[in-house]
Amino acid sequence: MDKYREKAAAIARIGDGATIMVGGFGSPGTPFGLLAELERQGQRDLTIIKNDANEAGIGVSRLIEAGQVRRLITSHIGLNKRVVALMNSGELAVDFHPQGILAEKIRCAGAGCLAFLSDIGLHSEITDPGDVIEWRGRPAKVEAALTADFALLHAERADSVGNLCYRATARNFSPLMAMAADCVIVEAAGQVPAGSIDPDQVHTPGAFVDAVTDADLSDPAYGLMEGRYAP
Amino acid sequence: MPPEHLLRRAAREILPGQIVNLGIGLPTQLMAYLAPDADVLIHSENGVLGCGPQATAAEADPRLIDAGGAYIRTRTGASFFDSAVSFAIVRRGRLDLSVMGAFEVDALGNLANWKIPGRFSPGIGGAMELAQKTPRVLVLCTHNDKAGRSKVRRRCTLPLTAERCVSRIITDKAVLDVTAEGLVLREIAAGLTVEALRRDTEAELLIDREPEEF
Numbered sequence: 001m002d003k004y005r006e007k008a009a010a011i012a013r014i015g016d017g018a019t020i021m022v023g024g025f026g027s028p029g030t031p032f033g034l035l036a037e038l039e040r041q042g043q044r045d046l047t048i049i050k051n052d053a054n055e056a057g058i059g060v061s062r063l064i065e066a067g068q069v070r071r072l073i074t075s076h077i078g079l080n081k082r083v084v085a086l087m088n089s090g091e092l093a094v095d096f097h098p099q100g101i102l103a104e105k106i107r108c109a110g111a112g113c114l115a116f117l118s119d120i121g122l123h124s125e126i127t128d129p130g131d132v133i134e135w136r137g138r139p140a141k142v143e144a145a146l147t148a149d150f151a152l153l154h155a156e157r158a159d160s161v162g163n164l165c166y167r168a169t170a171r172n173f174s175p176l177m178a179m180a181a182d183c184v185i186v187e188a189a190g191q192v193p194a195g196s197i198d199p200d201q202v203h204t205p206g207a208f209v210d211a212v213t214d215a216d217l218s219d220p221a222y223g224l225m226e227g228r229y230a231p
Numbered sequence: 232m233p234p235e236h237l238l239r240r241a242a243r244e245i246l247p248g249q250i251v252n253l254g255i256g257l258p259t260q261l262m263a264y265l266a267p268d269a270d271v272l273i274h275s276e277n278g279v280l281g282c283g284p285q286a287t288a289a290e291a292d293p294r295l296i297d298a299g300g301a302y303i304r305t306r307t308g309a310s311f312f313d314s315a316v317s318f319a320i321v322r323r324g325r326l327d328l329s330v331m332g333a334f335e336v337d338a339l340g341n342l343a344n345w346k347i348p349g350r351f352s353p354g355i356g357g358a359m360e361l362a363q364k365t366p367r368v369l370v371l372c373t374h375n376d377k378a379g380r381s382k383v384r385r386r387c388t389l390p391l392t393a394e395r396c397v398s399r400i401i402t403d404k405a406v407l408d409v410t411a412e413g414l415v416l417r418e419i420a421a422g423l424t425v426e427a428l429r430r431d432t433e434a435e436l437l438i439d440r441e442p443e444e445f
Contacts, residue, residue: 075356076355097355098357099314100314100360103315103317104315124391169277169279171313222293224293
């Protein structure tokens, strides 16, 4: 079994109108190389599912700024004024979910389930009354599972059968998205032969992974951002 | 600049043995007021339990940030996990304390901190789950906004993050407890009179004993 693929060929599987989950919470875990290739190939009318919109000029923000994205399903975009402006002007449709509910909707799809019940924000303006049911004598909100055509993920290490390890806070949504999307494309700088990741240390088993591509970590997007560290 | 006496006072709310989430903004700054050996685990919703202080450029790991995007260090006993596990910790009630900012907080303990219609709507983030499911929610904010308007209200006017979720409010001017009777004044900033505080506060303040200074 060999899942190593050329980046351009892997991304070329994505067509116009696709729904794409993108890993990352802020920069850590964002697959900058895969996103740059998607920008270069120019697919349009995309629906992007990501915790945030990265920051202006990097990551998914570049796709949004280039007009390739029709809808963004997310939790919080407060660190990206350009995307907030595109939302306010109506050029970008944005659906917001509470962060852990977004994660759970993705995990739920990844576990092969249709929906789950929750009481988060039950009486708030984010809840459509049509989604509220009575379950065993109490009101509950039906949260539909969230699936996608593709997931684009960054892993710290990946082996040839697609087993993945993530590092520190670069893990975030990636293991969940790997389970939920139909086609999972991963980038990793550390491509290692099968058998070199301890089976006990695998975060995402290879069953969920379709393609492993090479990441070039010399891209400054993977480096430290100014002004985010202590003096 | 946040008033230092506000942060110093709020840091005293974090008790040994607690698991605590510090919200983005003012609450995150409490980290600098915790003793390096304090027996607490700080949760960050992007997948860390055991956050340490902000890292210097030399220490920083580009894959290790807090939920506000700052590079951090970890402390002994830290763990990393995915976003579903991170919010399982929150919704399961395993946090002891959440410290959150506010646009408005009211006498019922209602909290509004995620949206100002027409002006500010960057999304919900973790706020609803943290506010609704943490056993003790501490609001940390300036008492009045830049226009002088009281953030401590009889009733919130903005869309709520969660209903009846706040236990205590600490501002630069007062420490208030949310009780069944209303907001009880516990402490008042040094140099401020109760009359002046009442002028700066839209909500009614109850006093059951002489407030201490802080």
